[in-house]
Amino acid sequence: MNPSHSTIRWTDSMSIGIPDVDEEHRRFISRVNELDAAIAARKDRREIERLIQDIIHEARSHFDDEERLLAERGYPDARLHSAQHARLNSLLWDVLRMSYAAESGDDWAKKGLLIKQMLLDHFQLDDNSYRHFLRQPPAMVAR
Numbered sequence: 001m002n003p004s005h006s007t008i009r010w011t012d013s014m015s016i017g018i019p020d021v022d023e024e025h026r027r028f029i030s031r032v033n034e035l036d037a038a039i040a041a042r043k044d045r046r047e048i049e050r051l052i053q054d055i056i057h058e059a060r061s062h063f064d065d066e067e068r069l070l071a072e073r074g075y076p077d078a079r080l081h082s083a084q085h086a087r088l089n090s091l092l093w094d095v096l097r098m099s100y101a102a103e104s105g106d107d108w109a110k111k112g113l114l115i116k117q118m119l120l121d122h123f124q125l126d127d128n129s130y131r132h133f134l135r136q137p138p139a140m141v142a143r
């Protein structure tokens, strides 16, 4: 049994309150679940690499959208948040690079768990820190 395989379910507590951001976060969760299931089913490594690549591409576009939004709304910690995205992006690439080495199924399980944990931590900790700021009406923020 793969220790990392547990489906993540979207809950309202994960909501940032911005529909586009929530939609992208929901999509991430389903991508991560897909990766997790593929690893648990011991799918072909090329299939798993493709899923990791998809997560990386989606992450980049989501991070760009989020950074644009935070800049537009004048979020004071926008630069810190961009740095957190850059770090996460490089960790995701590290996982993909590591995946090119021949390894056992247990190593895949660890990588899947790592990706899942990194993304969840970011949504629940880092993204949550801009949540209250963005929930204020734009007029209050602009002044």
Ligand SMILES: [Fe+2]
Residues within 6 Å of the ligand: 025, 062, 066, 123, 127
């Ligand atoms: Fe996010």
Ligand SMILES: [Fe+2]
Residues within 6 Å of the ligand: 063, 066, 081, 085, 122, 126, 127
């Ligand atoms: Fe973020």
